Amino acid sequence: MTSTVLRGGTLVSDQGRQRADLLCTDGRIAAVGPSLDVPAGTEVIDVGGCFVMPGGIDPHTHMQLEMMGTVVADTFLTGTAAAAAGGTTTILDFVGPEAGQSPLDALDVWRARAAPSVIDYGFHMTVSWWSPAFSDAMASLVAEHGVTSFKFFLAYKGRLMLPDADLIAGFRRCRDLGALVQVHAENGELIAYLQDELRAEGITGPAAHPRSRPPLLEGEATLRAIAMAETVGAAIYVVHVSAAEAAQAVRDARARGSRVVGETLPGFLAIDDSVYASPDFDFAAGHVMSPPYRPKGHPEAIWRAIDDDTLSTTGTDHCCFTRAQKRLGVDDYTKIPNGCGGVEDRLAVLWHLGVNSGRLTPERFVALTSTNAAKAFNLHPRKGSLAIGADADIVVLDPDKTRTLSAKTQRQNTDFSVWEGMEVKGVVVHTLSRGRHVYADGDLRAEAGWGRYVPRKPFGPVYEGRI
Ligand SMILES: [Zn+2]
Secondary structure: OOEEEEEEEEEEOOOOEEEEEEEEEOOEEEEEEOOOOOOOOOEEEEOOOOEEEEOEEEEEEOOOOEEOOEEOOOOHHHHHHHHHHOOEEEEEEEEOOOOOOOHHHHHHHHHHHHOOOOOEEEEEEEOOOOOHHHHHHHHHHHHHHOOOEEEEEOOOOOOOEOOHHHHHHHHHHHHHHOOEEEEEOOOHHHHHHHHHHHHHOOOOOOOHHHHHOOHHHHHHHHHHHHHHHHHHOOOEEEOOOOOHHHHHHHHHHHHOOOOEEEEEOHHHHOOEHHHHHOOOHHHHHHOOOOOOOEOOOHHHHHHHHHHOOOOOEEOOOEOOOOHHHHHHHOOOHHHOOOOEOOOOOHHHHHHHHHHOOOOOOHHHHHHHHHHHHHHHOOOOOOOOOOOOOOEOOEEEEEEEEEEEOOOOOOOOOOOOOOOOOOEEEEEEEEEEEOOEEEEEOOEEOOOOOOOOEOOOOOOOOOOOOOO
16 A cells, blocks of 8 residues: 655645645545544655645647657657646547548557556547548447547648538537537638638748638637537537637537537637747747637637636647747748647646736636546546545645746757746646656656556536536
8 A cells, every 4th residue: 555645735626725634545535634644654745835736637638649741749758747747647638540540440559659658648539530430430439448529620621621511420429429529610611711812922931820710710610610519419629719709609609508618728818929920930830839829819808718617628739849840831831730839837827827816716727727627528526636536646836936937948848838938936846646746846756657548438418517
């Protein structure tokens, strides 16, 4: 039996907080209370003055993904180590079958790639092509393999985008299987149209990226996806909401009782599209992701959507590339690999921007970084909770410490950070993964292969994950 006790901290759940010790035994939370008696040999971690919270759940990562002629710079090993250093103890990554490849075969590939992970992980399945065979395989994915969420693309014409008829069929299939629909919502036809126009004008630099994907196109696609899901009776989760128009579509749907959950990323709360106007290609390209950072005003609209509970989860869309990789698009912005890092920074940035400013309570921070994702994806109460019996996935944050975020010091496997030079107050000082002390104040003690695959159960006829 191995035990660890966290002494003297403030325990925070999404519901409230208390001063108490927390005892972990054999990977689970075993006791909570003041001045706990603990077995001989228990590791004692003094966490006085710190907040003790459920470990972060990042429901949106892409490790080791082959994309746009290259491969994401973080493997599951390096990416999950960076996550652990940042207080995240579970990731949900996306399996991406090639066109025509069986999703079951693709899952095998991802299971093998993810085996060295240092924290727990689960999978969503990207519906990258559609046919009766894919539809058949979904039943086995849900019932036998614990993959209960499926991501559909309304963008990336000619690659991942599916026509509405296939989306409707796929959403119905999710409904029938008790699975959750996820959507990347941008209008791919209009993006292709705008890209052609910009090309005809000879505009090829990163400044064209946001011009080719304006906010209205995200708003339209978000409303269309919700309309399809609502009509067929499927629950829907909108990933990386970045635009005011998209947030409004989610808000309206939730107001009429539709089963919709909206996710955003910390970057959409703080960064605007002025980054793409930089004459420094590496800087501008380093911010190229889809959807792009939005014009001024949108970050505040996304904050308001968090305030009024329109948006209830945060991910990172961690999909990082080096400067050299981004230069694949030096002559053509459409060839810049799309994606930014962030799996290591999400908690620090959200605490700094949200809790320090008074915009988020610590309880809401826990909801946004952990508990709500656990509920949305059927991991709760095993994950996202400090209740007795839950997995001992824990983050300890010292609210008085400061740290400067930089590509030079990050563990993410890239030489770029969208948070370069930002000083954050509130630093993750300990991370426990199923009771194992994997990060201790700068000392990363992660062990390759410690992370386990977390299969998830389907939802019942009523989606309980609406949060
Ligand atoms: Zn993504």
